[in-house]
Amino acid sequence: xxxxxxxxxxxxxxxxxxxxxxxxxxxxxxxxxxxxxxxxxxxxxxxxxxxxxxxxxxxxxxxxxxxxxxxxxxxxxxxxxxxxxxxxxxxxxxxxxxxxxxxxxxxxxxxxxxxxxxxxxxxxxxxxxxxxxxxxxxxxxxxxxxxxxxxxxxxxxxxxxxxxxxxxxxxxxxxxxxxxxxxxxxxxxxxxxxxxxxxxxxxxxxxxxxxxxxxxxxxxxxxxxxxxxxxxxxxxxxxxxxxxxxxxxxxxxxxxxxxxxxxxxxxxxxxxxxxxxxxxxxxxxxxxxxxxxxxxxxxxxxxxxxxxxxxxxxxxxxxxxxxxxxxxxx
Amino acid sequence: xxxxxxxxxxxxxxxxxxxxxxxxxxxxxxxxxxxxxxxxxxxxxxxxxxxxxxxxxxxxxxxxxxxxxxxxxxxxxxxxxxxxxxxxxxxxxxxxxxxxxxxxxxxxxxxxxxxxxxxxxxxxxxxxxxxxxxxxxxxxxxxxxxxxxxxxxxxxxxxxxxxxxxxxxxxxxxxxxxxxxxxxxxxxxxxxxxxxxxxxxxxxxxxxxxxxxxxxxxxxxxxxxxxxxxxxxxxxxxxxxxxxxxxxxxxxxxxxxxxxxxxxxxxxxxxxxxxxxxxxxxxxxxxxxxxxxxxxxxxxxxxxxxxxxxxxxxxxxxxxxxxxxxxxxxxxxxxxxxxxxxxxxxxxxxxxxxxxxxxxxxxxxxxxxxxxxxxxxxxxxxxxxxxxxxxxxxxxxxx
Numbered sequence: 181x182x183x184x185x186x187x188x189x190x191x192x193x194x195x196x197x198x199x200x201x202x203x204x205x206x207x208x209x210x211x212x213x214x215x216x217x218x219x220x221x222x223x224x225x226x227x228x229x230x231x232x233x234x235x236x237x238x239x240x241x242x243x244x245x246x247x248x249x250x251x252x253x254x255x256x257x258x259x260x261x262x263x264x265x266x267x268x269x270x271x272x273x274x275x276x277x278x279x280x281x282x283x284x285x286x287x288x289x290x291x292x293x294x295x296x297x298x299x300x301x302x303x304x305x306x307x308x309x310x311x312x313x314x315x316x317x318x319x320x321x322x323x324x325x326x327x328x329x330x331x332x333x334x335x336x337x338x339x340x341x342x343x344x345x346x347x348x349x350x351x352x353x354x355x356x357x358x359x360x361x362x363x364x365x366x367x368x369x370x371x372x373x374x375x376x377x378x379x380x381x382x383x384x385x386x387x388x389x390x391x392x393x394x395x396x397x398x399x400x401x402x403x404x405x406x407x408x409x410x411x412x413x414x415x416x417x418x419x420x421x422x423x424x425x426x427x428x429x430x431x432x433x434x435x436x437x438x439x440x441x442x443x444x445x446x447x448x449x450x451x452x453x454x455x456x457x458x459x460x461x462x463x464x465x466x467x468x469x470x471x472x473x474x475x476x477x478x479x480x481x482x483x484x485x486x487x488x489x490x491x492x493x494x495x496x497x498x499x500x501x502x503x504x505x506x507x508x509x510x
Numbered sequence: 511x512x513x514x515x516x517x518x519x520x521x522x523x524x525x526x527x528x529x530x531x532x533x534x535x536x537x538x539x540x541x542x543x544x545x546x547x548x549x550x551x552x553x554x555x556x557x558x559x560x561x562x563x564x565x566x567x568x569x570x571x572x573x574x575x576x577x578x579x580x581x582x583x584x585x586x587x588x589x590x591x592x593x594x595x596x597x598x599x600x601x602x603x604x605x606x607x608x609x610x611x612x613x614x615x616x617x618x619x620x621x622x623x624x625x626x627x628x629x630x631x632x633x634x635x636x637x638x639x640x641x642x643x644x645x646x647x648x649x650x651x652x653x654x655x656x657x658x659x660x661x662x663x664x665x666x667x668x669x670x671x672x673x674x675x676x677x678x679x680x681x682x683x684x685x686x687x688x689x690x691x692x693x694x695x696x697x698x699x700x701x702x703x704x705x706x707x708x709x710x711x712x713x714x715x716x717x718x719x720x721x722x723x724x725x726x727x728x729x730x731x732x733x734x735x736x737x738x739x740x741x742x743x744x745x746x747x748x749x750x751x752x753x754x755x756x757x758x759x760x761x762x763x764x765x766x767x768x769x770x771x772x773x774x775x776x777x778x779x780x781x782x783x784x785x786x787x788x789x790x791x792x793x794x795x796x797x798x799x800x801x802x803x804x805x806x807x808x809x810x811x812x813x814x815x816x817x818x819x820x821x822x823x824x825x826x827x828x829x830x831x832x833x834x835x836x837x838x839x840x841x842x843x844x845x846x847x848x849x850x851x852x853x854x855x856x857x858x859x860x861x862x863x864x865x866x867x868x869x870x871x872x873x874x875x876x877x878x879x880x881x882x883x884x885x886x887x888x889x890x891x892x893x894x895x896x897x898x899x900x901x902x903x904x905x906x907x908x909x
Binding site: 198199202206209318322323329332333335336339344347348349352353354359417446447450451465469470472477481489492 | 511547549550553557581624735736737739740741742743744747748749751832836844845846856859863866867869876879880883884886890891894895898
């Protein structure tokens with residue numbers, strides 16, 4: 181057991197190191213921008229004094245390394261900096277609503293995105309496993325071929341195509357779900373669920389295909405093993421052979437692929453949130469990219485990368501734990 | 511409606527039982543019916559009901575009452591499209607089986623319908639992309655004088671169309687058909703160039719890392735690990751933000767930056783594959799022999815390793831093209847990819863997307879954004895079908 185713990189700790193340390201390097205990459209990339217925010221908000225007629233004053237306020241006059249460690253130290257304490265656009269807006273209107281920090285801006289949207297991801301996972305994971313088991317059970321039949329074509333098509337379609345198709349059939353032609361997800365605080369759970377149903381269904385279509393194909397492949401891989409042959413010769417029904425004997429042993433690659441697909445959700449969520457105007461972190465990211473609100477872009481990028489690395493790490497550790505050959509390396 | 515669906519599903523349970531029972535009785539307990547699990551019987555009944563519903567919906571789509579026909583218009587188009595595409599793919603395969611060299615005839619004989627559909631679609635796209643300037647009736651940036659904006663597709667003057675513009679015009683009066691055709695040139699062409707660049711970069715570095723090993727391999731591999739730890743679309747968006755500031759200052763079009771950014775991000779995936787494949791080849795005896803002969807690095811990589819790595823790299827090329835193509839489409843859809851006035855499918859979907867909401871009473875108006883999005887989907891599906899078939903064939907999987 182000691183060696184397992186060591187391997188996991190090793191992986192965790194490696195993950196943390198990767199995260200650190202990724203944060204450096206993000207920080208340096210953002211600071212490659214010519215000119216800075218001070219110049220761009222003041223426009224053409226900016227006086228050098230005004231530029232210098234804004235720079236001083238936002239700490240843009242410090243050297244790059246100092247700024248990086250300031251930023252990193254802040255991030256570790258949950259302080260993601262001040263949103264340039266919001267700060268500007270607050271000084272312009274003279275109001276201080278307290279929403280000028282990036283953290284305050286991101287927190288509710290992050291919760292919304294997590295909600296969307298949870299709903300998607302709750303639909304997609306059982307659905308894809310059931311579909312995968314059925315496809316493995318009735319392999320090489322019309323059913324298998326139809327699901328193969330269907331999943332291959334939905335993997336390879338762009339997210340916005342699937343989103344518009346769902347809007348067309350489930351919101352416009354048959355008004356079952358709303359096509360815009362205007363979610364606000366104080367909504368009841370049911371209402372929230374209804375509003376986020378279409379984005380969740382779109383994401384489900386995107387990830388189900390991959391998970392289902394991997395489930396099918398993992399089970400079919402096992403069907404040639406002697407113990408499956410044995411179970412079959414005992415006279416068990418095909419369904420029982422697969423669910424009781426093949427599925428538990430195929431669980432390791434399936435869990436792995438689920439974790440990887442949840443990581444994939446993170447990139448998919450950006451486009452889907454934009455289509456449905458869902459107030460999540462992806463929408464915030466794209467908006468900030470357009471107005472070049474650097475602290476927000478940095479923070480969103482870091483959050484996406486962290487989630488991505490964490491989920492990949494989970495997949496990695498899961499596959500070590502479930503595989504005896506990796507658990508006891510020679 | 512949900513209640514009715516639920517009732518229908520329960521009724522089907524009974525029908526499924528009756529179907530199995532009748533099958534057993536009529537065939538004198540033939541093994542097929544005797545051993546049939548209830549789930550399979552239910553599946554058959556469900557399948558038949560779905561088929562009946564599709565036929566019914568198709569007939570509804572042809573109904574003379576516009577309110578009913580509008581509702582099923584898209585389903586009707588989808589069914590017609592599916593049938594036409596299947597027939598075209600079937601004829602194409604038949605054609606391929608009887609014409610051409612012995613090798614190509616043999617290839618077509620073992621080909622599933624999906625793969626022949628994929629090849630046919632790719633050929634059609636290639637023709638449109640290469641001859642876009644000849645086929646398109648108008649220029650991609652041409653705002654035709656005296657023509658209204660937002661003409662509805664369909665070319666029927668009574669419905670707000672114009673026979674000269676079969677797919678209508680966009681929000682500033684450009685011909686949508688021409689822009690769709692030019693989109694093949696721009697979107698597909700740029701994606702193809704990006705993929706080639708990614709392969710040139712990732713492939714050569716990967717082979718170099720595999721051949722030389724040592725510190726070069728270590729540095730490149732760790733750099734690739736870090737780049738791959740950031741989700742690619744997010745990283746691309748971040749870099750595009752920076753590029754959008756640099757582009758006007760340097761006077762280089764943003765599209766060039768996009769090609770380079772996506773090529774670099776995607777070359778990391780190619781690097782991984784090329785390095786893995788290369789490492790398997792480098793330990794072969796013939797490489798050792800070539801090294802002992804005193805061959806240079808260039809000879810080793812291009813004459814010894816590359817020819818032996820073509821098969822996996824070719825399949826990867828197809829998949830990589832799909833990813834690059836979808837990334838570019840997503841970036842354009844978000845407004846930071848291919849820039850106007852170049853015609854591009856992702857941008858068209860974004861600009862015309864709002865028309866989907868008019869589908870209930872003017873279905874033709876909603877077709878324009880769906881056509882652009884569908885054009886993207888069709889090509890990636892086609893490439894995936896072909897790659898799927900190639901992988902299946904080369905792996906020799908029979909299951």
